Amino acid sequence: MSETKPPIIWLNVMIFTLTFLVAAIGAPVYAYLVGFDWQQGLMLLAAFTYCGMSITAGYHRLWSHKAYEANAVVRFIFAIGGAFALQNSILHWSSDHRIHHRHVDNNDVDPYSAKRGFFYSHIGWMLREYQSHRYTDYSNCRDLQKDKIVMWQHKYYVPLAIVTNFGIPLLFGLWHGDVWGALLLVGVVRLVLSHHTTFFINSLAHIWGEQPYTDKNTARDNGFLAFLTFGEGYHNYHHIFENDYRNGIRWWQFDPTKWLIRTCAWLGLASNLRTCPEDKIEKAKATMMLKRIQNRLNQGPDQSAMLHRVEAEYEVLIQKISEYYATKKQMLEARKKELREQYENLEFVQHYQEVKAKLEQQRRSWKLLTSQYA
Numbered sequence: 001m002s003e004t005k006p007p008i009i010w011l012n013v014m015i016f017t018l019t020f021l022v023a024a025i026g027a028p029v030y031a032y033l034v035g036f037d038w039q040q041g042l043m044l045l046a047a048f049t050y051c052g053m054s055i056t057a058g059y060h061r062l063w064s065h066k067a068y069e070a071n072a073v074v075r076f077i078f079a080i081g082g083a084f085a086l087q088n089s090i091l092h093w094s095s096d097h098r099i100h101h102r103h104v105d106n107n108d109v110d111p112y113s114a115k116r117g118f119f120y121s122h123i124g125w126m127l128r129e130y131q132s133h134r135y136t137d138y139s140n141c142r143d144l145q146k147d148k149i150v151m152w153q154h155k156y157y158v159p160l161a162i163v164t165n166f167g168i169p170l171l172f173g174l175w176h177g178d179v180w181g182a183l184l185l186v187g188v189v190r191l192v193l194s195h196h197t198t199f200f201i202n203s204l205a206h207i208w209g210e211q212p213y214t215d216k217n218t219a220r221d222n223g224f225l226a227f228l229t230f231g232e233g234y235h236n237y238h239h240i241f242e243n244d245y246r247n248g249i250r251w252w253q254f255d256p257t258k259w260l261i262r263t264c265a266w267l268g269l270a271s272n273l274r275t276c277p278e279d280k281i282e283k284a285k286a287t288m289m290l291k292r293i294q295n296r297l298n299q300g301p302d303q304s305a306m307l308h309r310v311e312a313e314y315e316v317l318i319q320k321i322s323e324y325y326a327t328k329k330q331m332l333e334a335r336k337k338e339l340r341e342q343y344e345n346l347e348f349v350q351h352y353q354e355v356k357a358k359l360e361q362q363r364r365s366w367k368l369l370t371s372q373y374a
Contacts, residue, residue, distance in 0.1 A: 005128060006128040006129040006130050007128065007129050008127060008128055009126065009127055009128060009129055012126050012127055013127055015086075016123060016126075016127075016195070019188050019191055019192050019195075020192055022184070022188045023184075023188050023189045023191075023192040023193075024192075026184060026188070027184045027185060027188065027189050030180070030181065030184050034178075034180075034181065036181055036185055039176060040176065040178070040181055040182065040185050040186070041185075043172050043176075043182070043185075043186050044185050044186055044189060044190055047084070047168065047169075047186050047190045048190050048193055048194055049230075050081050050084065051081055051082075051084050051085035051190065051191075051194040052085070052194060052197065052198070052229070052230045053081070053230050053256070053257055053260060054077070054078045054079075054080075054081025054082045054084070054085055055081075055082060055085050055087060055093075055194075055198055056229065056230045056231065056232055056257040057078065057230075057257045057260050057261055058075070058078025058079070058081065058082055058090070059078070059082050059087070059090055059093045059094065059097075060097065060232070060257075061245055061257065061261065062075070062078065063090050063093075063094045063144055063147075063150065064093070064094040064097040064098060065242050065243050066143070066243065066274075067243055067244060067245035067261075067273070067274050068245045068261055068265070068270050068271065068272055068273045068274060069270060069271050069272045070264065070269060070270045070271075071269050071270070072149065073269065074264060074269050074270065075147070075149045075150075076149055079149050079150070079152075079153040080153075080160065080164060082153070083153065083157060083160035083161045083164050084161075084164035084165060084168065085191075085194050085195075085198070086161050086165060086191060086194075086195070087194075087195070087198065088157070089150075089153055089154040089157040090144065090150045090153055090154065091138055091141055091144055091145070091150055091151070091153075091154040092134070092135070092138070092154070094141055094144055095134065095137075095138050095140055095141045096111045096112075096134060098140050098141065099111055099134075099140065100112060100202075101239070101242055102140075104217045104218070104219070104239065105206075105217050105218055111125055111130075111131060111134065112125045112202040112203075114202070114203065114206030114207060114218045115218065118203050118204075118207060121202045121203040121206060122196075122199045122200070122202060122203035122204075123196075123199055125202075165187060165191065166183075166187070168186065169182045169183050169185075169186040169187035169190075170182065170183065172186055173186075197228045197229050198229065200225055200228060200229060201225070201229055201232050201233070201235060204222070204225055205219065205220055205222060205225050205229075205232070205233060205235035206218040206219055206220065206235070207220065208220060208222055208225070209221050209222030209225070209233070209235070209236065210222075210236065211236045211288065212236060212237075212285055212288055213236050213237050213240045213241075213281075213284045213285055213288055214236060214239065214240045214284065214288060215288065215291070216240075217239050219235040219236045219238065219239035220235055220236050221233070221234045221235060221236040221237060222234075222235070223253070223254065226247070226248060226253065226254050226255065227254050230255075230256050230257045231247050231248050231253075231254060231255030231256055231257040231258055232247055232257070233247070234247040234248045234249075234253060234255070235247070237249065240284060241276040241280070241281065241284075243274050243276070244274060244275050244276045245258065245261050245273045245274055245275065246258045246275065249281065261273060277325070278325060279321050279322065279324075279325035282321050283318060283321055286314060286317055286318065286321075286366065287314075289370050289373070290310065290311065290314045292373060293307075293310050293370060293373045294307065294310075294311075296373060297310070309369070310369060310370070313362075313365060313366055313369055314366070316362055317362050317363070317366045320355075320358055320359040320362045321359065323355055323358075323359070324355050324356055324358075324359040327351065327352050327355045327356075328352070328356075330348075330352075331348075331352055
């Protein structure tokens with residue numbers, strides 16, 4: 001006897017289907033017959049960016065993960081942008097996302113479990129009432145229910161979504177002189193791009209990419225997806241260090257959401273930016289490398305000697321990492337508290353330099369030893 005499928009959510013089916021068809025067929029036909037100019041293209045990019053970063057910097061890192069704090073002006077701007085992105089209210093989005101992180105890959109609980117396939121995790125989970133109770137139970141977001149802007153947006157989400165999705169393109173079209181072109185490009189095309197690039201994080205970012213920090217879930221790091229999603233593509237890092245305001249932790253990794261949050265902090269609009277301790281990041285990466293090597297060597301004959309060597313080098317590396325970051329912390333505390341007698345103590349400074357040099361040497365040794373398995 002086949003399992004009965006949950007009822008179809010026809011409103012979502014119609015919205016996703018009609019907007020996609022209009023964007024895929026209507027916009028190209030209009031471009032051929034009438035044409036779009038650079039101003040319309042620039043407005044499309046601006047609206048897409050506003051929607052995208054309202055989700056990444058607002059819905060995701062600010063409200064879902066409390067990775068930083070923002071003042072009321074920034075929160076209001078993100079709340080309007082989230083309605084413009086048409087991805088449900090802050091409260092509901094954050095509740096779903098917290099469930100996802102707590103029960104990632106659990107097909108029975110994770111709202112968009114990647115283990116149920118690409119289509120389901122990308123969009124299918126929104127087309128049927130798989131977990132209708134989620135629209136009434138927000139017990140995992142009691143903290144957000146204390147935020148007046150969150151609750152205001154939740155209460156008036158539908159009118160806000162209608163006003164922004166029709167009003168912003170319409171106002172631009174009236175100013176520009178091409179209302180239909182604005183409704184197509186800034187309205188529908190922008191919405192479809194915003195939807196599916198965001199949905200890629202639930203689907204592709206759990207299927208396509210590398211796992212440098214953990215393999216305890218399906219999340220992947222993917223630089224190309226980071227480019228499409230304002231930095232959210234470094235998803236393997238995010239799932240192990242979810243409260244870090246950064247997803248791309250290296251200076252060269254494309255993460256404009258991180259840059260926006262940092263800029264807001266410089267301007268006094270954001271504070272308490274949370275980051276994961278560097279030693280935990282380095283240890284997680286080394287541990288994942290060790291696990292990968294163990295899996296490969298255990299499958300080959302006569303690899304016990306090499307495996308023993310790798311494991312020994314790993315233990316030394318972890319020890320050196322702990323020693324270095326503990327010493328570094330002492331240095332920073334001494335500087336912060338202006339303990340000049342300790343900070344300027346020659347022996348203390350020399351000890352720090354020696355510990356640092358030993359770690360660098362061990363890093364090189366580890367990299368050389370494991371390079372063939374990278």
